[in-house]
Amino acid sequence: MFNLSGQIALVTGGSQGIGRAVALVLAELGADVAIMARTLEKCEAVAEEIRQAPGNAGRRAVAVRGDMANPEEIKAAVAKVAGELGPISILINNAAITRDGLMLRMKQADWDEVINTNLTGVFLATQAVLPMMTKARKGRIINLTSVVAQMGNAGQVNYISAKSGLIGFTKAVAREYASRNITVNAVAPGFIETPMTAVLNETARTAMLEQIPLKRPGSDLDVAYAVAFLASDEAGYVTGQVINVNGGMYM
Ligand SMILES: NC(=O)c1ccc[n+]([C@@H]2O[C@H](COP(=O)([O-])OP(=O)(O)OC[C@H]3O[C@@H](n4cnc5c(N)ncnc54)[C@H](OP(=O)(O)O)[C@@H]3O)[C@@H](O)[C@H]2O)c1
8 A cells, every 4th residue: 555666756845744754654655755845955865865764765865945935946856856856746736835914014026025935936846847747647736725725824824825826826727637547636634733733822822722632733644644645646546635734623
């Protein structure tokens, strides 16, 4: 079950948090993995962790620098990965930022930065990778959205607009590429313990936890396992879906 040997995965934002856990799990299941983010040293650290992990003998892992808000850097990063590892067969669109603020006070720069990174960057990375998948007549694209795209949340209009956009994007591309045997799905995490949520104050944490029937925050691995399923051959009949990993926060 879930054997990813021979697959080549690109994980954007794979240097920490959920992306790191996804990179480690995909590698453990046999995939060669490329880790992309803006801070190259942190990507290199995860690539090294993969190469050194017991049971990962022979696994290839590479680090590549790229900013998801920069179209040229996305194209260059994808080309570099394909050059070093071969055609990408699994794309995990995970990198994202928050620039929270109440609607009336939000600067347009904060709106633009979040939309460019979290939505336009996904469009560009997917566009760069699709020709390889189309040629191979096989591919897996997994987009990280969020529970707040389904529920709303005060102070996150930019982030939620991007993450809701990703749900529509997922369904549109899933329909367009189903005939090429490329599946496109989204994973919607709830409240997960990562550097992104470590900045929340105690009041916000408590308010979040009160909404979770399973009464605990999720872990990066809780999300990574759902991503790994969608990346596997076993998920070949699943496309255009949003898989919720949220402890029951939204059902
Ligand atoms: N944590 C949660 O509770 C939660 C809940 C729902 C959804 N999610 C989603 O899950 C995904 C991962 O979240 P996380 O909590 O693991 O985030 P995180 O800890 O903040 O990590 C974000 C990753 O993305 C990279 N990144 C950020 N901006 C980038 C850019 N412009 N270009 C390239 N890489 C960039 C970061 O590295 P650099 O800064 O070095 O670039 C880092 O590797 C995101 O899509 C997030 O929206 C998370």
